[in-house]
Amino acid sequence: MFNKWSKQNQGLDMTHQTYSDGVNAEEYIIRTFQACNIIGLGEGGHHLEDSHKFFQKMFDNKKIQETIDVVIVEFANVDYQSILDKYIFGEDVSIKELRKIWRESTQCIGRFGEALIYFELLKKIRDVNALLPKNKKIRVLGGDPSIDWQLIKTQEDYFKIIANRDTLPAELAIDYGINQSKKVLLIYSEFHFVKINDNRIHPEHQSITTIVNNKHSGAMNVIAVLDPSNFQIEAITKNLPLYSIIDLKTSELGNLPAEKYFKEIFNDSGEAILFKGYKTKDLFDVFLYIGPSELWKKVDFPKAVFSDDEWNELNRRLKIIGLEPLDDKLK
Secondary structure (H helix, E strand, O other): OOEEEEOOOOOOOOOOOEEEOOEEHHHHHHHHHOOOOEEEEEOOOOOEHHHHHHHHHHHHOHHHHHHOOEEEEEEEEHHHHHHHHHHHOOOOOOHHHHOHHHHOOOOHHHOOOOOHHHHHHHHHHHHHHOOOOHHHOOEEEEEEOOOOHHHOOOHHHHHHHHOOOOHHHHHHHHHHHHHOOOOEEEEEOHHHHOOOOOOOOOOOOOOHHHHHHHHOOOOEEEEEEOOHHHHOOHHHHOOOOOOEEEEOOOOHHHHOEHHHOOOOOEOOOOOEOOOOOOEHHHHOOEEEEOOOHHHOOEOOOOOOOOOHHHHHHHHHHHHHHOOOOOOHHHO
8 A cells, every 4th residue: 555644534634644554665666667657756856965865775776776767857958968878878978078968958057957966866877877787777868958058149049948848858758658668767846747737837838747648648657755844744744754655646645735835936916826726636646755854955066166167158148047147156
């Protein structure tokens, strides 16, 4: 059985609910891959060390190594796939070359990918591959769409590129997971994995999951990191087994209001509107518990990593998007 909360009273009063029948997340992933070929695994927020500790542990699991064929990551740009392939499959690649996969991505303006945990994720898979036979090595694909920053001159140029940022990873997941019958794991932030479209974001907005499942019904399963503070349930979740799974179809947590998961998004009146009226079970299949959120740690990138030219180019890009330049003290 999957994790569930035994219901002691009606509604969403979680005070008297207890946790039972825990399922380890690694076991859940292995089991789920027996039923479907595509799983989306959320980060719980970029630069979150606690979720990446689970990723590291997960790839140490021999059964996981034997199961997964392809990993698609958000922080790597498709234009530099050849560099990523060389690194993942054990060839000598300098860190300067490897950094291009995130520094030339659509997300470089947010410094996404600079945190050491992203390099460590790639290194872990590279190290695992060194011990696997040639026909079982795990391939890592960049899911970030093609962009030539030298051709980006205006904010409109940029937004044209990122408007459908979920299309490429969805197409990759379908190609490898459906057409080639491989086991595909995507590692992205949860916003890209929601199972429904909310027209209040944009009438044409689709997530990776909705693109995949609209073309191949039920083909993709979604694991989202549980942030207890979003729902003010820290007291009743603090004793959950680390890296356990909560099935939102059978758990009372599945009935929690979905808009609280993305509570940082508001309208002009300060009201949270994203996915308002939906429940968490409408957005995801299961929650992954990675520990009490008050103990979570977010990591940033090291200082003195950029050359002057690289730093100036990054600030040029920020200016185009309409963002403030970075403080030189961070360099």
